Amino acid sequence: MKKEKELLKGNYAIAQAAVEAGCQSYFGYPITPQSEIGEYLSTKMPELGRAFVAAESEVAAINMLLGAGSTGVKAMTSSSSCAVALMQEGLSFIAGDEIPCVLVSVMRAGPGLGYIYASQGDYFQATKGGGNGDYKIVTFAPASVQECIDLTYKCFYVSQKYRTPVCLLADGMLGQMMEPAVVGKYPYEEIDQSSWALTGADNREPRHIASIEREEETLRKRVVKIFEKYNQILKNENLFEKYETEGAKIVITAFGSIARIAKAAVKMARKNGLKVGLFRPILLNPFPEKIVQEIAQKVDGILDIELNCGQMLQDIKASIAGVVAIPIKFYGRPAGVMMTVEEIYEQIENVYKEIIEKKYGTACI
Amino acid sequence: MDSNVLIAGFGGQGVLFIGQLLARACMNEGLSVTWTPSYGAEMRGGTVNCTVCISDDEVACAYVAEPKNVIALNAPSFAKFESKIKPGGTMVVNSSLVKSAPSRTDINYKFVPMTEIAHNAGHEKMANIVSLGAFIKTLPVISKDSIVNVMRTMLTGKKAIMLEGNIQALDEGFEAVK
Numbered sequence: 001m002k003k004e005k006e007l008l009k010g011n012y013a014i015a016q017a018a019v020e021a022g023c024q025s026y027f028g029y030p031i032t033p034q035s036e037i038g039e040y041l042s043t044k045m046p047e048l049g050r051a052f053v054a055a056e057s058e059v060a061a062i063n064m065l066l067g068a069g070s071t072g073v074k075a076m077t078s079s080s081s082c083a084v085a086l087m088q089e090g091l092s093f094i095a096g097d098e099i100p101c102v103l104v105s106v107m108r109a110g111p112g113l114g115y116i117y118a119s120q121g122d123y124f125q126a127t128k129g130g131g132n133g134d135y136k137i138v139t140f141a142p143a144s145v146q147e148c149i150d151l152t153y154k155c156f157y158v159s160q161k162y163r164t165p166v167c168l169l170a171d172g173m174l175g176q177m178m179e180p181a182v183v184g185k186y187p188y189e190e191i192d193q194s195s196w197a198l199t200g201a202d203n204r205e206p207r208h209i210a211s212i213e214r215e216e217e218t219l220r221k222r223v224v225k226i227f228e229k230y231n232q233i234l235k236n237e238n239l240f241e242k243y244e245t246e247g248a249k250i251v252i253t254a255f256g257s258i259a260r261i262a263k264a265a266v267k268m269a270r271k272n273g274l275k276v277g278l279f280r281p282i283l284l285n286p287f288p289e290k291i292v293q294e295i296a297q298k299v300d301g302i303l304d305i306e307l308n309c310g311q312m313l314q315d316i317k318a319s320i321a322g323v324v325a326i327p328i329k330f331y332g333r334p335a336g337v338m339m340t341v342e343e344i345y346e347q348i349e350n351v352y353k354e355i356i357e358k359k360y361g362t363a364c365i
Numbered sequence: 366m367d368s369n370v371l372i373a374g375f376g377g378q379g380v381l382f383i384g385q386l387l388a389r390a391c392m393n394e395g396l397s398v399t400w401t402p403s404y405g406a407e408m409r410g411g412t413v414n415c416t417v418c419i420s421d422d423e424v425a426c427a428y429v430a431e432p433k434n435v436i437a438l439n440a441p442s443f444a445k446f447e448s449k450i451k452p453g454g455t456m457v458v459n460s461s462l463v464k465s466a467p468s469r470t471d472i473n474y475k476f477v478p479m480t481e482i483a484h485n486a487g488h489e490k491m492a493n494i495v496s497l498g499a500f501i502k503t504l505p506v507i508s509k510d511s512i513v514n515v516m517r518t519m520l521t522g523k524k525a526i527m528l529e530g531n532i533q534a535l536d537e538g539f540e541a542v543k
Contacts, residue, residue, distance in 0.1 A: 005392060007385065007388055007389050007392055007400065173401070173427055177400065178385065178399065179398070180397075257427075260423065260424075263423070264422075264423070264426075340426065
């Protein structure tokens with residue numbers, strides 16, 4: 001039976017999707033703007049005979065996640081900004097231990113305690129991380145409540161399939177707003193974890209999981225193997241949205257909720273005859289460099305828009321460095337006030353005029 | 366269509382509820398819609414607001430700095446949002462509680478004694494529903510029937526006894542705007 005659309009808040013959508021995905025254990029400590037996730041799961045998980053633990057701190061929550069994930073079950077935590085900061089050591093260990101688990105990070109505005117406004121200031125935190133060593137946190141960024149559901153499913157699947165921590169990177173706007181969406185069935189196959197999971201050594205040899213490797217060659221190989229997984233994830237699990245990029249002279253790059261505002265501005269620009277398109281990476285880490293390169297080779301300039309001081313911008317620049325020399329403009333600011341369609345449109349118009357006039361002269365605009 | 370309305374009043378007046386009622390009705394009509402509460406350091410008895418954005422395309426942004434329309438259920442909300450409305454916009458005001466005179470000439474005002482209407486109908490707590498009736502008459506983004514249909518799905522079980530009163534309040538708000 002096809003399920004009907006419901007009016008759902010982003011945070012509840014994520015929580016419901018986690019339940020539907022078969023999440024067996026949740027560990028968390030409340031923080032706005034994501035507290036509804038824990039609130040929902042605190043009643044739903046016990047009802048279903050699953051584990052809900054109100055951890056005493058975020059450090060405890062991330063290490064509980066490590067423990068639960070090591071048994072092969074689907075496990076999740078959710079948090080925000082300054083509290084995700086506390087989890088960085090644990091994330092490095094989870095990545096090093098190759099443990100599947102999901103972290104939902106609903107960004108608030110920082111640095112420090114900041115406040116609960118929607119922000120994109122934790123792109124770096126999610127994709128570069130603060131933990132030690134060579135590792136990546138695979139990161140997906142939704143732009144709607146429906147995507148909060150679909151990508152929660154994707155996070156569980158990718159984490160289970162590749163034995164890696166995966167982050168769903170949302171923000172205060174997505175977490176707090178309601179929008180029509182459908183919580184459909186978990187669409188992915190179940191992954192058998194029995195070959196490695198710590199499930200008790202009854203009738204089998206004992207196993208252990210650790211990130212420590214004393215042999216230098218073994219350690220090297222281990223990290224190489226982990227990075228090979230990131231290549232596979234980029235190859236097999238990449239998700240992105242391209243809008244009106246065909247024939248565009250300028251492409252806007254944006255992610256998450258800012259991308260939906262940018263999309264409306266691109267529509268406005270197209271109506272006014274400006275050849276503008278939008279590229280929205282949904283998989284943020286590993287970053288889809290090749291696609292950015294392909295797009296960059298066909299346009300005269302890129303305008304990156306973010307609600308931060310220029311974070312994904314660095315990945316855009318790194319992607320096309322040495323491949324094509326086009327201007328990369330940036331429009332962004334620290335969080336506090338949400339961007340408007342008109343504001344972004346104005347930026348598009350200015351950048352378009354500047355780049356296109358320089359290249360072709362005014363007659364071509 | 367691309368419109369939005371900010372609904373504001375005292376905590377307890379049912380501001381968030383009528384926002385969701387409107388949003389659900391829009392959803393059922395196949396429109397794109399978002400509902401966003403004001404949030405931050407809110408306190409009991411303080412003012413509360415929510416924004417509903419409606420579009421027949423995708424809704425771009427759920428936050429609105431300058432709303433096209435405002436429903437003000439109390440005086441602090443009138444004071445706070447009157448100046449923020451986009452020129453050409455509409456303000457539907459609960460004149461039972463708002464005694465200030467309008468200060469702008471570039472927006473439309475609809476003064477409706479919502480609390481009084483609700484009280485006379487025997488349901489003082491339904492001033493919010495009266496305001497929604499007045500709003501959809503002023504700005505026909507959605508039909509009255511669509512709202513009633515959502516009420517029927519939201520007011521079930523123990524709440525079912527409130528259904529008739531709510532429908533009456535909606536009707537009276539609708540009729541109060543000429």
